[in-house]
Amino acid sequence: MFRSIYLTRTRFSSFTKTLISPFQFLSSPYSVSSEHQQINNDNDGSYVAIPLYNRDPTDPPRLFLVQPRLKPPTFMQAKLNEALCLANSLEEQRDGYFDTDFFEKELPPHVVVQNPSRKSVKTRADTYFGPGTVEAIKCHLNNAESKGEVDAIFVNAILSGIQQRNLEQAWEKPVLDRVGLIIEIFNAHAHSKEAKLQAELAALMYKKSRLVRVRGPDGRSTFGAAGEAEVVSARGRGSGGRGFISGAGETELQLQRRRIIERRRQLLSQIEEVRRTRALQRAARKRHGGVDGQGLVTVAVVGYTNAGKSTLVSALSESDLYRDARLFATLDPRLKSVVLPSGRKVLLSDTVGFISDLPIQLVDAFRATLEEVVEADLLVHVLDCTAPNLNEHRSTVLQVLQQVGVSQEKVENMIEVWNKIDYQEEEMGDDEYPNGGEISSFSGEEDEAANLSAEEAHTASEVVDVQSRNKCGVNNAKSNDNLSELSTADVGETIDENQGDSDGWLLSEDDQDNVYEYWTTVGDQQSKPTNEDRMIEKDARSQDQHTPDVKISALTGVGLQELLEIIEDRLKAQDNKWKASNIVERDFFNQKWRPPRTDEDRVAAEQ
Ligand SMILES: Nc1nc2c(ncn2[C@@H]2O[C@H](COP(=O)(O)OP(=O)(O)OP(=O)(O)O)[C@@H](O)[C@H]2O)c(=O)[nH]1
Numbered sequence: 109m110f111r112s113i114y115l116t117r118t119r120f121s122s123f124t125k126t127l128i129s130p131f132q133f134l135s136s137p138y139s140v141s142s143e144h145q146q147i148n149n150d151n152d153g154s155y156v157a158i159p160l161y162n163r164d165p166t167d168p169p170r171l172f173l174v175q176p177r178l179k180p181p182t183f184m185q186a187k188l189n190e191a192l193c194l195a196n197s198l199e200e201q202r203d204g205y206f207d208t209d210f211f212e213k214e215l216p217p218h219v220v221v222q223n224p225s226r227k228s229v230k231t232r233a234d235t236y237f238g239p240g241t242v243e244a245i246k247c248h249l250n251n252a253e254s255k256g257e258v259d260a261i262f263v264n265a266i267l268s269g270i271q272q273r274n275l276e277q278a279w280e281k282p283v284l285d286r287v288g289l290i291i292e293i294f295n296a297h298a299h300s301k302e303a304k305l306q307a308e309l310a311a312l313m314y315k316k317s318r319l320v321r322v323r324g325p326d327g328r329s330t331f332g333a334a335g336e337a338e339v340v341s342a343r344g345r346g347s348g349g350r351g352f353i354s355g356a357g358e359t360e361l362q363l364q365r366r367r368i369i370e371r372r373r374q375l376l377s378q379i380e381e382v383r384r385t386r387a388l389q390r391a392a393r394k395r396h397g398g399v400d401g402q403g404l405v406t407v408a409v410v411g412y413t414n415a416g417k418s419t420l421v422s423a424l425s426e427s428d429l430y431r432d433a434r435l436f437a438t439l440d441p442r443l444k445s446v447v448l449p450s451g452r453k454v455l456l457s458d459t460v461g462f463i464s465d466l467p468i469q470l471v472d473a474f475r476a477t478l479e480e481v482v483e484a485d486l487l488v489h490v491l492d493c494t495a496p497n498l499n500e501h502r503s504t505v506l507q508v509l510q511q512v513g514v515s516q517e518k519v520e521n522m523i524e525v526w527n528k529i530d531y532q533e534e535e536m537g538d539d540e541y542p543n544g545g546e547i548s549s550f551s552g553e554e555d556e557a558a559n560l561s562a563e564e565a566h567t568a569s570e571v572v573d574v575q576s577r578n579k580c581g582v583n584n585a586k587s588n589d590n591l592s593e594l595s596t597a598d599v600g601e602t603i604d605e606n607q608g609d610s611d612g613w614l615l616s617e618d619d620q621d622n623v624y625e626y627w628t629t630v631g632d633q634q635s636k637p638t639n640e641d642r643m644i645e646k647d648a649r650s651q652d653q654h655t656p657d658v659k660i661s662a663l664t665g666v667g668l669q670e671l672l673e674i675i676e677d678r679l680k681a682q683d684n685k686w687k688a689s690n691i692v693e694r695d696f697f698n699q700k701w702r703p704p705r706t707d708e709d710r711v712a713a714e715q
């Protein structure tokens with residue numbers, strides 16, 4: 109059924125070799141506080157640390173996912189699926205491959221909670237979620253932990269440094285937000301030197317924004333949750349500063365900031381080198397690559413992560429690029445030559461996939477790689493047509509293209525390809541999934557609540573309130589206070605969401621048909637839709653109205669010939685346009701300059 113679509117993919121074999129970045133301390137966005145206790149000073153002044161979670165490639169970290177609620181349900185499911193995929197994608201590559209089959213991995217435990225970034229509720233500056241939600245999550249976390257170790261918590265939202273640190277303190281586990289996890293994945297999947305450099309730069313930029321000072325247990329202002337001493341080096345002492353400053357030394361915060369800035373400078377100069385080499389290679393290709401002195405044209409394949417770019421490039425070029433259902437399987441651009449129907453040879457470039465909610469700094473870190481896209485002669489945009497939030501994927505890709513500086517003309521000329529049309533839901537048995545396609549449930553209460561109607565939700569919320577108290581064994585006064593503060597709405601939201609959204613990977617086909625009805629009935633009963641909700645709904649409705657240039661299956665080969673013909677036509681049209689503009693320019697510029705004739709010259713010529 110439909111619920112199976114988004115995560116069922118063909119899988120590939122796996123191999124091994126450990127990749128350990130010499131700057132793992134800097135490349136891991138996990139909180140600095142715990143890490144900095146593990147830092148060792150290396151000979152060359154760089155820092156090597158034992159990362160927080162187990163970096164054994166055969167034993168990836170176990171994450172607990174916290175998903176803030178979104179509307180409508182299809183969008184929510186798509187985001188939840190993506191988050192589960194992200195959580196399961198964090199795994200070290202060995203020899204450029206992964207050890208385990210993605211679909212053999214168990215789904216991470218997770219909980220859907222009230223979304224504080226929605227207009228009706230306020231995001232808290234200190235903990236992002238309200239105190240009730242924080243406490244409720246802790247209960248679920250304890251429950252999940254009792255069934256197996258949890259290494260860290262992944263909140264599928266963007267948190268500030270302070271929020272992250274406070275949540276770490278509340279939950280007593282490292283917390284990763286969406287950007288942090290994506291960077292972890294970049295680091296784990298980076299294979300080439302170029303990818304490693306860029307992934308590390310992304311981590312540094314993220315980390316710089318996470319350097320926060322917190323109030324220690326004794327009320328002192330300290331750096332890090334464990335209350336480390338603030339002044340850690342004598343640098344700055346007597347270095348020309350005046351009065352108090354001259355003797356203040358360097359605080360941990362300043363020290364970390366300085367290290368990050370120094371390392372960033374080093375990385376930028378190395379990346380600049382990569383950019384220069386790439387630019388030279390591109391120029392050489394343009395000059396000599398083609399036949400009859402014609403430059404070799406590059407066609408860049410772009411798209412949301414997991415859309416099937418590598419599978420498509422492999423199929424068209426009859427090569428074997430690495431493809432995988434893990435998100436960000438490709439971080440290095442790869443060029444493969446393809447022969448078009450007319451016999452003309454072009455280069456196809458496979459590159460890193462995009463994802464929503466990625467800050468511009470992270471896109472910036474991958475600028476060297478993305479230059480292949482900016483400099484390409486033509487773009488092919490691959491979309492996974494089974495993604496329920498296809499429109500969001502499209503707009504994310506367009507936004508990133510704009511951010512990296514692709515011209516409007518190129519975007520307008522881009523070929524839109526809908527991939528994975530082979531997908532036949534009937535062919536996909538639930539037994540291909542862990543838990544038979546059901547989202548793993550770690551709490552009986554949710555299951556009970558899931559069977560309740562919307563009207564019963566209020567009562568159910570109280571049931572869970574009591575049960576979560578019992579289960580968590582919360583008996584100190586402070587926690588009890590928190591739980592009473594925990595508004596019924598907070599817990600109720602958790603239940604409602606489980607009721608509506610958590611019973612499968614995606615809604616069934618019938619649910620899909622009824623989604624708009626659901627939206628205007630159940631949704632209205634729960635809360636009035638905001639403008640944002642209406643826009644998402646409109647977006648979902650207009651999804652079917654958008655027509656691609658071609659529908660294909662990179663896996664079975666359907667539509668590939670048609671795609672090659674479209675590429676050929678677009679390139680021809682571009683060539684003609686270029687020639688036309690060139691002729692006009694040449695006529696204008698090639699006219700030889702002659703001195704204007706004087707009257708005497710004319711008379712002499714006539715005689
Ligand atoms: N059913 C089906 N699956 C496909 C098709 N194309 C790709 N896939 C699967 O989709 C998953 C992702 O494919 P990739 O080619 O790695 O996707 P990508 O866009 O390169 O992903 P990243 O490199 O991670 O951004 C793989 O498991 C593929 O087997 C298709 O046409 N049909």
Ligand SMILES: [Mg+2]
Pocket residue numbers: 417418419430431437438458459
């Ligand atoms: Mg790829």
